[in-house]
Amino acid sequence: MAAIYSLYIINKSGGLIFYKDYGSKGRMDTNDSLRVASLWHSMHAISQQLSPINGCSGIELLEADTFDLHCFQSLTGTKFFVVCETGTQHMEALLKVIYELYTDYVLKNPFYEMEMPIRCELFDINLTQVVQKDRVALLGR
Amino acid sequence: MQFFGGSEISPSPPVPTATGNNAHMMYVFNRNGVCLLYREWNRPLHTLNPQQDHKLMFGLLFSLKSLTAKMDPTNAEKGNLGIPQLPGLGCSFHSFRTNTYKLSFMETPSGIKFILVTNPRTGDLRETLKYIYNLYVEYVAKNPLYTPGTLIRCELFNTALDQYVRSIA
Numbered sequence: 570m571a572a573i574y575s576l577y578i579i580n581k582s583g584g585l586i587f588y589k590d591y592g593s594k595g596r597m598d599t600n601d602s603l604r605v606a607s608l609w610h611s612m613h614a615i616s617q618q619l620s621p622i623n624g625c626s627g628i629e630l631l632e633a634d635t636f637d638l639h640c641f642q643s644l645t646g647t648k649f650f651v652v653c654e655t656g657t658q659h660m661e662a663l664l665k666v667i668y669e670l671y672t673d674y675v676l677k678n679p680f681y682e683m684e685m686p687i688r689c690e691l692f693d694i695n696l697t698q699v700v701q702k703d704r705v706a707l708l709g710r
Numbered sequence: 711m712q713f714f715g716g717s718e719i720s721p722s723p724p725v726p727t728a729t730g731n732n733a734h735m736m737y738v739f740n741r742n743g744v745c746l747l748y749r750e751w752n753r754p755l756h757t758l759n760p761q762q763d764h765k766l767m768f769g770l771l772f773s774l775k776s777l778t779a780k781m782d783p784t785n786a787e788k789g790n791l792g793i794p795q796l797p798g799l800g801c802s803f804h805s806f807r808t809n810t811y812k813l814s815f816m817e818t819p820s821g822i823k824f825i826l827v828t829n830p831r832t833g834d835l836r837e838t839l840k841y842i843y844n845l846y847v848e849y850v851a852k853n854p855l856y857t858p859g860t861l862i863r864c865e866l867f868n869t870a871l872d873q874y875v876r877s878i879a
Contacts, residue, residue, distance in 0.1 A: 574783040593783030601780070604791050608777050615770045619763070621734040621753040621827060622810040633778040633803040635785075652783055 572704040573663070574636060574652040576696075577602070578671065580684040581646030583610030587687045591700060593652070609650065613640065629661075643668060663703055670695050733875045734811060734827045738846070740859055741797070741821025743768045747862045749871065771815060771823060778803045797821045804836055818843055828878075838878060845870050 574595070578587035585606035590596045597605065613627040631638040637657060640650040641664035649664050649671070674692035675681050681689060738747035745764040758766065772794075779800030780791050795802070797817050805814045812832050816824045816839035824839045824846075849867035850856050856864060 594786040595781065595783040597780075601791070605777060605781060608773060608791065612770060612774055612777065615766060616806070616808055616813075618757050619767055619770065619813075619827075620757075620808065620810050621755055623755050625808050625810040628806050628808050631774070631778070631803055631806040633782075634801045636778075636781070636783050636801070638781070652781060 572653065572657065573660075573700060574654070576649070576651050576667070576700075577606055577609070578687065579606045579610055579648045579650075582684065583607050584684065586685065589696070609640075610648065613642070613648065639664060641665065641668060647671075663699070666699055667696065670699065732829045732832065733878060734829070736827070736842075736871070736875070737764065737767055737823075737825040738862065739764075739768050739771075739823040739825075741823075742859070743772075744859060746822075746860070749868070751872075751875065767825065768823075771825065774806070775800070775802050775817075805834070814839060816840065816843065822846070826875075832878075835878075841874065842871065845874065 573591055574593035575588070575590045577585060580586050583606065585603050588597075588602045588606070616628045617625045627642055628640055630640070632655065635655065636652050637655050637660070638650055638652050639660035640648055641661065642648045649667055651660055651664065653660055670692060671687075674695060675687050675689050678689050678691075681687070732752075734752050735748070735750045737745060739745055743765070745768070748760070748764065757763070775795050776791055776793070779795050779802070782801035785801065797819050802817060803815060805812060807813075807830050809830065812828050812830045814826045814828070814832075814835035816836065818824075822843070824842055826835055826839060826842070828835070845867060849864050849870060850862050851858075853864055856862070
């Protein structure tokens, strides 16, 4: 039982640069995850158009029947979103931590090309640690 | 299948906002994308003209439903993205929240979609939408002068709706 089901990171143009599944039955193959990421990018933009009030920055939380989707958009337009169980708390904090890991291990990596898929080992290692710690904190084991 | 309705612009006489009314607007669509009702109580920003706004809203909901059905982590057997989901089939979302508004959504088994846009601090509005659906059944569906699939022009429905929405905490 995972605290989060999956994590996606999409670049400012809507392309998927990172996808990790933490044990859901709905694990997707590469093509599907790419499509879902682009779809989310578009939905995020459209939701800003439909706002009745000025200054909308897009969907932050989507609540569905069997899961919740929390989305964090950085100032540069990179979006981090997690699929988790309904009612999971503190996902915003987790997303901010993941963003910090992204800035430290991906952006500061001189071999990383901007907007390209993330292939940074240290990022993967630290991300797994953070998610594991989150899982332990949440489930108490 | 005619996907988007005719060219009539839905009339929405602005109701003077009473204090305590925190709902911005409401949409009702049928399964073909025809906007049956659009009520506006508090909308400072209009980005698009009414028809485009309705189409965009319907398109957004259609795609979000398709997305949630695909992303469902508890269901291994899924179709492809973009297949129209029958009402009730596949995981559907019931609300989403942005920093400026919260949109609550409910689809009935007959494909009637109720959308309520409120301020972001609103709680779970699923019961509210069910009540509004009951209002729809009483004042619209049971109205012998109403043709299904057309614009809702039932004064009693509008009045009851306004009264109820005003009372939402």
